[in-house]
Amino acid sequence: MGDLPDAGEGKRGVDGHLGYLLRQAAHAHRQHVEQRLGDLGLTLPQFSVLTMLAAYPGHSSADLARLALVTPQTMSVIVANLLKAGLIARTPHRVHGRIQTIALTDAGEAMIKAAKKRVYALEAEMLADLAPETQAAIRRWLTRIAQPETE
Secondary structure (H helix, E strand, C coil): CCCCCCCCCCHHCCCCCCCHHHHHHHHHHHHHHHHHHHHHHCCCHHHHHHHHHHHHHCCCCCHHHHHHHCCHHHHHHHHHHHHCCCEEEEEECCCCCEEEEEEEEEHHHHHHHHHHHHHHHHHHHHCCCCCCCHHHHHHHHHHHHHHCCCC
């Protein structure tokens, strides 16, 4: 048995399968983000939920699960932890009483502001050696492959 290749080598490099390379990059991104957010006590999924709440306030847990790309079960754990930390609050939906909407608290607003600074600085570092046109092409490509296929 030989040594396993490091990221960027062999099938973990430019000769690798696209799906694997995307997954490998996402895994590395998560590790880097969580290192930057560690002392804030925030995980990448929590950061994603807070970011989505800042952009789209007043949605339900089910809506947030779809936006943050997590299962409803995972979202319930994330919401419980964010509630316990005082970063979000629930209120009854104004029309559908059984549905609860979620919004950032003042502490949540402060947390997402601090966290975004760190994550956006990391993203700027990741893109630093790429021309703006290349960055735009990568964003378009990633967006396109995430969109549902139409037939």
